[in-house]
Amino acid sequence: MEKNDSSQAYPMNGGDGDSSYTNNSSYQKSLSDVAMSLINEAIADMLDTQNFVRGHPFRIADLGCSVGPNTFTTVKNIINSVQHKYQTLKITPMPEFQVFFNDHATNDFNTLFKTLPADKEYFAAGVPGSFYSRLFPSSSVHVIHSSFALHWLSKVPEEVLERGSIAWNKGRVHYAGSDEEVVLAYKKQYVKDTEAFLKARAEEVVCGGLVVVLVPGRPNEVPHSECIGNVLFEVLGCCLLDMAKEGKIDEEKVDSLNIPIYYASPQELKEIVDRNGCFTIEKMKGLPRIVEPETKDHARRLAIGVRVGVEAVLKGHFEDESIDELFQSFSNRLEEQPSLYSSGGAAILFSVLRRNDK
Structure with a gap:
């Protein structure tokens, strides 16, 4: 079995406190709700049950599940859609359902399983490990479902951390606004990781099965510098540099920090899927961006949302x-300049891949 031992783990904030993912994932939930009808359609029209063994469990996996509650809502929707399809096709018996919740071993699985719905219609299991390697038997x-997870790289590109490298990312925490060599290093790592993800899933998914991905990215025509996620990270980096200039933090620590996130375009993902050859792209579309009113509270909540992800x-x-001081400064800057996050290119990419018989 192939492993990716070099994968780095940066789980979302666990628990149920003020800065926990549990209490600061309403944006992700709103987009998952938008995607719900698309998932229903995909299962109804594209899930090929002909190759499925009747009487065996129907297995669902949520990769990058974090701590809930969004993962439970998504799983329930998938099960309802599968049940409806079986009833429509008059397939009997109705299968039992087994659901695998996957994330890095350092994820707060305790909070996840403490909040499992009491009325769940499935057998639940936790699967720790990186989804850039194999997780399940052939x-x-x-x-397989993954939401707001595949934009995270398995690790920071090595070139951006090496002093003397043409891609050394001195003075920045992300590729936003960096030299082209830095951007290319991030893209190279993204391509490598996504290829590994698809290779692993091709082994695990049954013929006719589906891989459904919801991930933040950027439209094909939007440059990296105008992607809203990149803009926010550039502002965060500026706040860190200000603290370094004031002597509050070590500038070398800023130089050594890089956030392992890459916002891909639909075309970039399509090229990787086509090259893999094991999946048919049944649907790939951008979901509309949800823009909230420019208020002081919104700036604060946006800052907390970023903190939950990268803390x-x-x-x-x-x-x-x-x-604490960094994110207070970050929130203040967003409040002073709401145009930073009310404009710019954003895309939430929804994709449905069906495992073909190649």
Whole structure:
């Protein structure tokens, strides 16, 4: 079995506190709700049950599940859609359902399983590990879902951390606004990771099964510098540099920090899927961006949302007090300049891939 031992793990904030993912994932939920009808359509029209063994469990996996509650809503929707399809096709008996919740071993699985719905209609199991390597036996999973996870790279590109490298990303925490060599290093890592993801899923998904992906990215025509996610990380980096100039943090620690996130375009993903050859792209479309009113509260909530996602990365470099000050500064800057996050290119990419018989 292939492993990716070099994969880095930066889980979302666990628990149920003020800065937890549980209490700060309403944006992700709103987009998952938009995608729900698309998932229903995909299962009704594209899930090929002919090759499925009757009487065996129907297996679903949510990759990058985090701590809930969004994963439970998605799983329930998938099961309802499969049940409806079986009833429509008069396939009997109705299968039992087994659901695998996957994330890195450092994910807060305790919170996840403490909040499992009491009325769940499935057997639940946790599967720790990187989804950039194999997680399940061959041809064992019928539907794989991943939401707001595949934009995370398995690791920071090595070139951007090497002093003297043409891609050394000094003074920045992301590829936003960096030299082209830095952008290319991030893209190279994204391509490598996505190829590994598809190769693993091709082994695990049964013929006729589906891989459904919901991931933030950028439209084909939008440059990296105008992608809203990249703009936000550039602002966060500026706040860190200001703290370094004031002597509050070590500038070398800023130089050594890079956020392992890449916002791909639909065309970039399509090229990788086509090259893999094991999946048919049944649907690939951008979902409409949800823009909230430009209010002081929105700036604060946006800052918390970013913190929930990247705090685990920052904790490897800075003290908790510095992180608190950083995000207060970040929130203030967003409040002062709402145009930073109300404009710019954004895309939430929804894709349905069906495992073909190649």
